[in-house]
Amino acid sequence: MKKAVIYARVSSITDRQNTDRQVVDLTRYAEYSEHNIIEIFEEKISGGKRNVDRPVLTECLNYCKDNNIDVLLVSELSRLGRNAFEVLSTVKFLIDNCINLYIQKEQFSLLNDEGKPSIFAPVMIATLSTCAELERENIKFRLNSGRDLYIKNGGKLGRKAGSIKTLDMKKEEYKEAISLLKKGISVRNVAKLTGKGTATIQRIKKEFNL
CATH class of the missing domain: 3.40.50.1390 (Resolvase, N-terminal catalytic domain)
Incomplete structure (x- = not known):
């Protein structure tokens, strides 16, 4: 094989x-x-x-x-x-x-x-x-155009008030991942064990200095 x-x-x-x-x-x-x-x-x-x-x-x-x-x-x-x-x-x-x-x-x-x-x-x-590159550029153009129109009509960008998670909230949400990282398990394996994305686990590792 x-x-x-x-x-x-x-x-x-x-x-x-x-x-x-x-x-x-x-x-x-x-x-x-x-x-x-x-x-x-x-x-x-x-x-x-x-x-x-x-x-x-x-x-x-x-x-x-x-x-x-x-x-x-x-x-x-x-x-x-x-x-x-x-x-x-x-x-x-x-x-x-x-x-x-x-x-x-x-x-x-x-x-x-x-x-x-x-x-x-x-x-x-x-x-x-x-073709893939052209499609990405088209998507980027449409997104930028839509954002500009949204702002022109009075829309505001950014997170809504109160939508940002506190450190304690993250600690509770990702407690399993934090526990595994503390044991020295790799980011990729922690992601697989918890069902989270590797980028998320990498971010948690950095935020909590693990």
């Missing part, structure tokens, strides 16, 4: 979004394709961040290289970068290290059965990443 790694990412650093659906769908694909999932990397970070500022993605790519992983599984190409240049750089890293890439949304594999990029792979990757 080929060794596979899953990389899943959502943009929201809050608990409103999670990577569960991506992981479940990719796990099903791996089982169907008879791939052995060696590790799962989950990240909550904005899609606008540069790849060098994505610690989990960096860890994932290095893990694939160091452990001779056969294929990296992602739900869609935009998970791998904020723009076409960064995506292509990541793809080059994978090709240089003979690591295949499977994109579930398009059901696309980077390498053929001989471990070589297909003739259409570079065009396909460039097209998909450019």
Whole structure:
């Protein structure tokens, strides 16, 4: 069986979004394709961040290289970068290290059965990443336009009064996570044990100096 790694990412650093659906769908694909999932990397970070500022993605790519992983599984190409240049750089890293890439949304594999990029792979990757970049810019434009109109009509931005959690409130809400962190359990494992996002656990660890 080929060794596979899953990389899943959502943009929201809050608990409103999670990577569960991506992981479940990719796990099903791996089982169907008879791939052995060696590790799962989950990240909550904005899609606008540069790849060098994505610690989990960096860890994932290095893990694939160091452990001779056969294929990296992602739900869609935009998970791998904020723009076409960064995506292509990541793809080059994978090709240089003979690591295949499977994109579930398009059901696309980077390498053929001989471990070589297909003739259409570079065009396909460039097209998909450019389309994803354009879509992000369109979303950003619509959000900014809506915000400006809201302010123009008298709306106010920011949290409502009383909506900010106090330290005691957080201590009660995240008491299980705090207890696990105090025992020296890693952020990723605490996130899995408590059902919270890794970004949330990282924030709690920092706020409580754990």
